[in-house]
Amino acid sequence: xxxxxxxxxxxxxxxxKIQQHLNxxxxxxxxxxxxxxxxxxxxxxxxxxxxxxxxxxxxxxxxTAKTGDKEEKRALGLxxxxxxxxxxxxxxxxxxxxxxxxxxxxxxxxxxxxxxxxGRGMPPQPGAPGLQGPMQGVGGPSPAMMAPNRFGPPGYxxxxxxxxxxxxxxxxxxxx
Numbered sequence: 255x256x257x258x259x260x261x262x263x264x265x266x267x268x269x270x271k272i273q274q275h276l277n278x279x280x281x282x283x284x285x286x287x288x289x290x291x292x293x294x295x296x297x298x299x300x301x302x303x304x305x306x307x308x309x310x311x312x313x314x315x316x317x318t319a320k321t322g323d324k325e326e327k328r329a330l331g332l333x334x335x336x337x338x339x340x341x342x343x344x345x346x347x348x349x350x351x352x353x354x355x356x357x358x359x360x361x362x363x364x365x366x367x368x369x370x371x372x373g374r375g376m377p378p379q380p381g382a383p384g385l386q387g388p389m390q391g392v393g394g395p396s397p398a399m400m401a402p403n404r405f406g407p408p409g410y411x412x413x414x415x416x417x418x419x420x421x422x423x424x425x426x427x428x429x430x
């Protein structure tokens with residue numbers, strides 16, 4: 255059973271038919287003739303689509319009329335398609351059954367690609383490099399430089415002072 259959804263006739267209601275097809279494998283046709291096949295992840299009010307694990311298929315015309323059109327396939331990954339360019343959507347396959355289960359990672363790449371919360375509101379976890387600041391003694395100014403000083407950086411005697419009576423600012427003649 256093939257279901258074809260035409261983009262121009264999409265209702266804008268909350269429970270639109272398109273929501274029922276989230277996570278399905280879909281084939282999307284564009285105005286320029288290209289077709290994209292991927293997991294249907296999201297859409298918005300403009301009918302912009304997000305497809306995951308996407309592949310692009312396009313037909314290339316041959317210069318000689320004897321040979322037929324050649325279809326070229328290209329793996330793209332995560333794709334955002336502008337709703338203005340969509341023509342139709344077709345269901346290619348059901349959503350995967352094991353979306354929650356993943357194969358256990360092995361070897362040196364055990365933590366590669368594993369998402370972990372970090373930043374505001376999260377206490378630093380041991381072994382989380384880069385979240386605890388520089389190592390002791392490496393980078394940054396010395397503690398003496400960071401200590402608050404009443405009159406500015408070390409080497410300055412204090413606030414600016416007025417010249418003695420009878421002397422004007424530098425470069426000006428004294429007044430008598």
